[in-house]
Amino acid sequence: MLKIIPGEVSVPDFHQYLLGTVSPRPICFASTISNDGIANLAPYSFFNAFSSNPPTVVFSSNRRVAGNTTKDTLHNVEANGEVVINAVSYKIVQQMALSSVNYPADVSEFDKVGLTPIASEMIAPPRVKESPVQMECRVNRIISLGETPGAGNLIVCDVLCMHVEESILDVEGKIDPHKIDLMGRMGRAFYCRASGDAISKIHRPVTVIGIGVDQLPDSIRLSTVLTGNDLAQLAAVPNLPSQEEVQASLKELGASIPDDPQAKHQLAQSLIAEDNVVGAFAVLL
Ligand SMILES: Cc1cc2nc3c(=O)[nH]c(=O)nc-3n(C[C@H](O)[C@H](O)[C@H](O)COP(=O)(O)O)c2cc1C
Structure with a gap:
């Protein structure tokens, strides 16, 4: 087996081994707003849900390896502690990818990628209309993992409200994976589309104790x-x-x-x- 010790390979190379392994990752399409009122939109795949009660999701805005600078999303949540996390379905994946480009802070990615901002109900940053699920969140805390290039800043978010498009629900009112048609991020430029043949069911009730x-x-x-x-x-x-x-x-x-x-x-x-x-x-x- 190839053995990879962090520090013995470059940060970008280690990053890719990590991303190729911790994969596919859900994508947090984060909309925030600056104190000047500029709406910002950016994808973050260091992201997951960690608690249902209290409802808590976490994503990480990392320091750029080139230049060790920090990102607009981080600046905005540091300034006002509010973010909408929008789900990324196949139908908006290219717009999501375009939003990851380094547009300057005074440019709104909503305009650049052609997505529609709609007002949130509990917080100031707008939601993405075209996204099938939007979560209005208040930032609970930000945890810096260091000052070195590539270091993460964990943005721990309390979910205040979820908006779910009815068309992605099944007859029981549950989210249908084929209808929400989510995208996952993998290593390098790879993505996967989580619907159709990519999905399978495994029924394994935890209360049925198998013989082993x-x-x-x-x-x-x-x-x-x-x-x-x-x-x-x-x-x-x-x-x-x-x-x-x-x-x-x-x-x-x-x-x-x-x-x-x-x-x-x-x-x-x-x-x-x-x-x-x-x-x-x-x-x-
Ligand atoms: C699918 C996808 C996932 C990404 N995930 C992350 C991530 O988890 N953390 C991060 O710091 N950057 C991530 N990026 C890069 C940021 O989106 C990119 O640096 C963006 O310009 C940041 O925008 P901002 O400065 O407006 O916050 C990702 C890019 C893409 C396309």
Whole structure:
């Protein structure tokens, strides 16, 4: 394995190893306002939600590596402690990317990228109309991680209010990932679009205590066909299926079970892929 020690590679190189690994990251499209009333818009992907109650999100405005300067967003939140965090969906991704350009502080990125500022209800910075979710936030504290080039300034935000566009909701009123169609930032110039085939479901209720990989019979656990993902799906059952369940499942499958262990494990693997874990056990046991 390649071993990378911070300080032994350049800051930009380390930055890219970090970003390529901590990835994909959600994008905080931050709108702030200067004390001169200039609205500012910039993307920040060192960003996440850290608490639901109190509702807290955090993003980091880092010191530029070239020149060790700080950014307009940081200056604005230091001045008045208010920010709107707008979600970035595919339909505005290019406008978001353009807003990251170093426009001077007296230029509003809203004008430069052609997005529409609309008034917030609780704070002064405007929201991005075209964004499917906008969170009005008050800055709780700013934590400086140092004065060196690349150092972060964690902007800890209390969420005061969320505005959610109805068209991104499903029939149960929950946010539908395909409809919100969010973008994630990866390393270098890579992004990913979090909808369509990029999305999969894993149902794993934390209250159902699976038997664990260590409790699978050796003939399964040491398989040269089944992958770690396959074994984990088998190991998630609370109990090994009973003889009756195995027999019922075999009857339902109707297929003859191959004698060859490789072929048997391949059949089980295809059943796991179809979410038929009992059927896979029936074949394997
Ligand atoms: C998708 C994306 C994510 C970014 N994430 C960050 C980040 O997490 N922290 C940071 O300091 N800069 C980040 N940047 C760069 C800033 O957006 C850029 O420096 C911008 O000019 C800052 O604008 P401001 O001076 O108006 O705040 C990101 C850029 C893009 C395109």
